Amino acid sequence: xYTVTISPKFQVVIPKDVRNRLKLKPGxxxxxxxxxxxxEFVPVKELKEMKxxxxxxxxxxxxxxxxx
Numbered sequence: 001x002y003t004v005t006i007s008p009k010f011q012v013v014i015p016k017d018v019r020n021r022l023k024l025k026p027g028x029x030x031x032x033x034x035x036x037x038x039x040e041f042v043p044v045k046e047l048k049e050m051k052x053x054x055x056x057x058x059x060x061x062x063x064x065x066x067x068x
Contacts, residue, residue: 014041 004012014024022043029044 002015002018004015006012018024024043030041031044033040033042
């Protein structure tokens with residue numbers, strides 16, 4: 001866990017280790033999710049980057065009759 005400081009301009013620096021592990025790039029967009037009294041930064045990915053991320057998912061589930 002890292003601690004960062006909010007600047008007078010309300011900016012924060014993402015630690016290098018975190019940037020490297022998440023493969024963040026300069027100019028990349030992040031979504032901010034507010035969950036109660038905390039927030040999460042979620043990287044926005046291009047649709048091209050999402051190709052194949054569900055590979056291997058089990059689609060053999062029992063569906064409701066109106067969802068066939």
